[in-house]
Amino acid sequence: MPVSTSPTYPRSAPALTSQGSMWIRRSFGNDTLYTTLVQTYIDTLLQGGYNFECFIEGGRSRTGKLLPPKFGILSFVLDSILSGRVNDAIICPVSTQYDKVVETEGYVTELLGVPKKKENLADFLSGGSSILSLKLGRVDVRFHEPWSLRRYIDDQLTKLNTPPGVRDLTLKTPENAVLRQRLLRTLGYKVLSDINDVSVVMPTALIGTVLLTLRGRGVGKTELLRRIEWLTTRVRAKGGRVAHFGNSPLADVVSRGLEVLGKDLVGEVQGLAEPTYYAVDRFQLSFYRNMTIHLFISEALVSVSMYTRVKQGGGPAHQDISYAALREQVLFLSSLFRGEFIFPSEGLEANLEKTLVGLENDRVIKLQRDEGGAINSIGLSEEERLAGRENYDFYCFLIWPFIESSWLAATSLMGLTPPVDQKEEIWIEVAQAQNTAQLVSFRSTSL
The missing domain is CATH 1.10.10 (Arc Repressor Mutant, subunit A)
Structure with a gap:
């Protein structure tokens, strides 16, 4: 069953609800009655064994990247299971890919600060002749192997040293609230990971x-x-x-x-x-x-971290970077972009070593190890240098626009810093701040 969200009840609602759509508010606020009503509705659907579709990203990506999960609907589904009102729910992550996305031009204008135009069915139908005549290629839909939400919860509780049945998760305690949020977060990223796997x-x-x-x-x-x-x-x-x-x-x-x-x-x-x-x-x-x-985010972070030494030039040995320095740079960039990308869940040390070994096997980098096998330093391989650094540059260029955007944001904020002797607070309109950032960007790219 498709689920959508809308702050208002649109004219097309009767047609969509007749096909199984459920319209809910974007924000519930402190409305306990409305929250209880939605929870009861979802309980009824799951108890009846109906298919229930929701869009975990909450909307369409304006950049093409997978968005962080929205936990609202998942929270209701999780509560249905933890409360015992529903015995189990089968999760089936789905990925839908397009050859061409019609709205990319609109997404660009939104990213440049133009307010989003409200969508409606009438506009689509009135302009349908032009849209439907476009050559948009094909759509590819893939389904991940379904899995039991009950079994997933039990596995997570075991990993957290909380065997199923020992803790009563229906009790409203601070400890249970923390545990529930942890389960909800891991569930959301588990679904996204499965979507990536079949994309x-x-x-x-x-x-x-x-x-x-x-x-x-x-x-x-x-x-x-x-x-x-x-x-x-x-x-x-x-x-x-x-x-x-x-x-x-x-x-x-x-x-x-x-x-x-x-x-x-x-x-x-x-x-x-x-x-x-x-x-x-x-x-x-x-x-x-x-x-x-998303497939190469680890390689991209390592490559741009190495660039702090590669850009200095000199002989190959002069461009090598120590493992400690590389790890520090990767940790900084991972923290900077934690809201931009979904990283592997094995942890920094395991991810970094796995990535370095992979790049070494691909002959992009060379690793120097000590007698115990630990990595001491990292540098570009001779094969990669002879190839004109084409593969290394590929990884750098993948993430470089995001680094430039972060630099631009930081520079723009510094430009808004009041003088040292300024005593009273200064508030700046959002539009003015955006215009300043765009001006800095224009001057930077024009140099």
Whole structure:
């Protein structure tokens, strides 16, 4: 059963509710009666064995990245199980991927500060002739293997040294409240992790990623195919999936992807020996690049952390970085971007060592170890240097826009700092702060 949220009851509600939709408020506030009503409704659905669909991200990503989980609906479902009102619920995470997303232009304007335009069915129908005539490629829907929520809760309680049946989770105690929040958080990220596991990378995402992670402004078709083939191999090596098109040659798949993206996003230089492509709208194209970044976030963090030494130049030995210094940089960046990305759950030490060994096996970096096998220092491999650092640069360019955005935000805030001798508080309008940040960004990119 689909679940949606709306602050008002739209005109299209009767048509949607007749198909099983349930309209709920975006915020419940302190309305205990309304909260109890929604909880009872969800209990009834689960007790009756009805399919119940909710969108755990709470909305559509404006950047192409997977959004952090929204815990509202999950909280009601979890409470149904913990209270004993429902014996069990079967969770089936679902991933839906698109070749082309219609709203990317609107997302860009929203990211630049333009208020979101309210959506309604009438606008879609009135403009439907233009939207429905577009070539938007294909949609890929994948289902994760379903799993028992009751069994998952029991497993988590065991890991927390709280065997099932020992603690009465129906009691309203501070300890149970903390435990419940911990279960809810792990549940939300478990569902997101499963969605990532079955998500596929579409050809448009491969094209966008390659075009935005190259040093030059344009790339010939031969080189584009070579880098897409390399990226496809890396996606699969990381446990990701790539959309398949039967026995179609890679060149045909890429040509189809370029056609779907269109000339507004990817341009072609005419009159050269072979077709040469370049990013026309890098902002919109970043939406497709961000669909792959979750697979390589660990490699990207390590690469940009190494860049603090690589950028200094000099001989290879001079560019090596100690393990302690690298770990400090990775820890800082992980903390900085903890709201941007979903990191592996094994912990910093395990993730870092696994990533370093993987990059070493891919011959991107070299590791120096002591007699006990512990990593002492890290540097670029000779093979990667001879290849022009193309794979290392790929990982750096993946996350570089997010680093630049953080730098821009910090610089803009510093620019708003009042003079030292200023005694009274100064409040600045949000619009003025946004304009200042955009001005700083414009001047930075113009230098």
